[in-house]
Amino acid sequence: MNGLTxxxxxxxxxxxxxxxxxxRRPRFYLNLPIEFRMMDAPYVxxxxxxxxxxxxxxxxxxxxxxIGTRLNIxxxxxxxxxLANFDVLAEVVWTKIYSDEARQKYQLGLRFIEILEEDRQxxxxxxxxxx
Numbered sequence: 469m470n471g472l473t474x475x476x477x478x479x480x481x482x483x484x485x486x487x488x489x490x491x492r493r494p495r496f497y498l499n500l501p502i503e504f505r506m507m508d509a510p511y512v513x514x515x516x517x518x519x520x521x522x523x524x525x526x527x528x529x530x531x532x533x534x535i536g537t538r539l540n541i542x543x544x545x546x547x548x549x550x551l552a553n554f555d556v557l558a559e560v561v562w563t564k565i566y567s568d569e570a571r572q573k574y575q576l577g578l579r580f581i582e583i584l585e586e587d588r589q590x591x592x593x594x595x596x597x598x599x
Contacts, residue, residue: 495519495526496595502527504539517543518575522592525558525578532574533560538581545594554587556580 498517502525505512515529525541533539537560542553558578566573583591 495521498594500594501544502541503544504541506533507538507540515576520591520595522588522595524561524580527576527578529574529576530571532563532565533576535560535563539578541578543591543594552590554590555584556587556591557582 496519498520500517502515502517503512504515513529513531515527515531518526518528520526525543539558539560541556541558543556544551544553546552558580560576561579562577564575566575
């Protein structure tokens with residue numbers, strides 16, 4: 469995969485109640501860090517990707533972010549011996565609270581709003597669909 473080693477490659481995720489995939493694009497498990505900034509906030513926060521598709525991300529965060537909030541996101545990954553990234557503008561479409569080791573965390577469903585073609589190609593490559 470041309471030196472991309474950070475991703476945890478697995479089959480696309482499937483709905484636990486059905487073996488039929490209901491999404492338009494399959495999701496792939498990834499274990500990659502992101503940096504994100506709310507459109508009107510001056511500071512950057514971090515989170516981890518749980519899974520991704522060509523149209524959105526599922527992330528885990530210590531921050532609860534309201535539905536409808538737009539985020540500038542940088543997805544960080546290694547490419548050979550270098551650190552690379554791609555940028556995307558996304559919107560929070562759903563949130564879910566959960567506890568992990570006595571700490572409250574949040575899962576956030578994000579839908580891509582804008583992504584440059586160059587960055588879309590990087591994402592497709594990470595998902596195993598790029599050349």
